[in-house]
Amino acid sequence: MKKSTTGLLIGSAIAVGLSGCASSASQSSSQSSASSDAWYQHPLVCGVAGSLIGGGIGYATSSDSDEDKGASIGAVLGAPIGAMLCADTSPKKAQQCPTYQGDIPAGVATDAQGCPLDSDGDGVPDFRDQCPGTPAGVQVDASGCPLDSDGDGVPDYMDQCPNTPAGAEVNALGCEADLVLRDVTFEFDSAKLTSQAERILDDVADKLRGNENVRVRIEGHTDSIGDAEYNLRLSQNRADSVAEYLASQGISVDRMKTVGYGEQQPVATNETKAGRAENRRVELGEWK
Template sequence: MNYSTLKKALAFSLVAVLGLVEVSNAQNATSSSAKVFGGRGQYRTWSLGVNAGILAPGVLIGGTNDFNKPNLNLGYGLSLRKQLDHTFGLELGLVSGKVSGENDPSKSYVAPGSFSSFETDLGYTATLSGVVNVGSIDFLQRENAVNFIVKAGWGLAAYAPRVPFDWKGKAGDNRDNKYVKEVVVPVGAGVKFKVSERVNFDLGYTMNFLDNDNFDGVYAKPTSKDKWSYTSAGLEFSLGSTSKPNLDWVNPVAMMYDELKDPTLRNEVEALKGRVNTLEAADLLKDSDGDGVADKLDKCPNTEAGIKVDGSGCPLDVDADGVPDSKDACPTVKGTAALNGCPEFAAGPSLPIQFEFNSSVLRTSSYSILDGVASNLKANSNAVVQLDGHASAEGTEEYNMTLSRDRANSVKTYLVNAGVAANRVSITAYGESRPVASNATEAGRSQNRRVEIKQQ
């Protein structure tokens, strides 16, 4: 086949297709109802292609070859592609033809005794490749008309060298197979031109790398691996419903713009505004006391400003004693309204205040109880309290007596700071002499580290 004639034919085909693309874009641009996040189901994703081109025993990236002059031979193939999204797809390819080459002494050194030529029947290469669309987003045009792709994969090559040795029908361990079969790795690139909504014109170049050195029938250079290329042109047909666009040519930038400018969406927004205005006009959102609960749902419509409310609009009352938290002197302890939400306590041992080991420092958990005692005393001007300090049995009796007195004084100091007159609070220290639980266990000793509050 004349190499010059092939170049002219390919150049003419490219010019013709570019013209068809421009006409198609000018006259047959179609709009799509597909949405950016609508999924693959809204597109055509299957394509079937036919192609033909040139098979040559070499690749563009170079490398060693057993024959220094490639011949150009006709190859032909089929492809079936599943587009998974606008940038990536999987393609099943099938190529067949003939590959041949020669040793030309005028081009480079040829070792004495080398074979002058080879010819191999390529029964088929069946490959599965990942195809990446590297030009899927066009910021200058609303619709893509040209896509650039790269691909790589894995497959099986079935071939039979014919010259210088004829292996057809003599391959395999028993020398009875028609073809030698080897793993092949295809790596390629190409460009796709949109002819119409259904048809693409494709140009491609694929390098095929074989994991062996017997593709040309000789082992002239044992360390080399045979390889060949396939330069092709073809047509690809989109399969599926005519009501769906082809996922090959999706431009997400244009689709997002279309969704933002979609008059249907604008109408929905305007309708929503109208419904809100209607609600406001009907005073359904009116909140007279400003507590965040609409009057229509507010069970306590006249809540004072600044008071926290629950979902029904009523003041919060954490301890459920009927006194709102905002007015409750003891908000976490159930009390009475007469004592501003603090509890009453009866005569005799009650309200034990617990302490840590070897400590007279009040726990923060005691504050709410002591606040209630203070409120009770201030509400009952004649009441007085007795504070009895106690300790567990660790340490000496003398030390524990001092520790129990310090604990009672800590409680008294808190009550005095809360507004209770000092002369209404008396203290007694008992040390370790009056345990309420066994000092043999830590649980019992913990109960003994206490101050008991008694009303008198």
């Protein structure tokens, strides 16, 4: 076999191999940006192969007197060509999302800015959110679940008693027992709420709106000063007044039941001013 024919065959074989490496590198890059290329896909290796190809072709196509020169020129020209063939020229997907800087797995739905979807707007993308559908404005943890500071199973935004002791059994309001609405007071000898009472009830209403499945019982109580029958009516009117205010804040009347007990259920002595103040109260409990 002639020298020129042998050189061309060797060069062609190496060229075919190099072409396969370059093709493999391109496919590997398109499949996964995280996976590392095989050793034979490295531009340095491809450059060596390109040098051999160029040298073989240069040797095969040169005259007998110019064999060494042709091989050298071919090797010099072949090296950069081989390296370029195996270089990863596929476009890189830029991180465009301004609000989420973590890794975004393949296949995750994104918006026009390249950000992963966050349907409930809690700052935790849907693909990581273990509590989808959190109401707007509710604070969540890293898993997208509403905070529960006292660990009682009732999230803070629903919890009427947010500082329950660890391990305590609570009702749907997050309380161990009926909640005494401290500072929900009324004008003297009246069922008219004070402005301070309305501010407290605003917070109660916020949490009841978040806890839509719970119904509440509102109880009115008085001290023993005055006529018992009168106190009974006054306590009922005061419980009704609280319910009316909560209804004005968006709580359905179907979720509330009012009861007036008058002076029948004291929690302290009626013989002292301090005791009578404790007995004049409004309580909130779960209505089952």
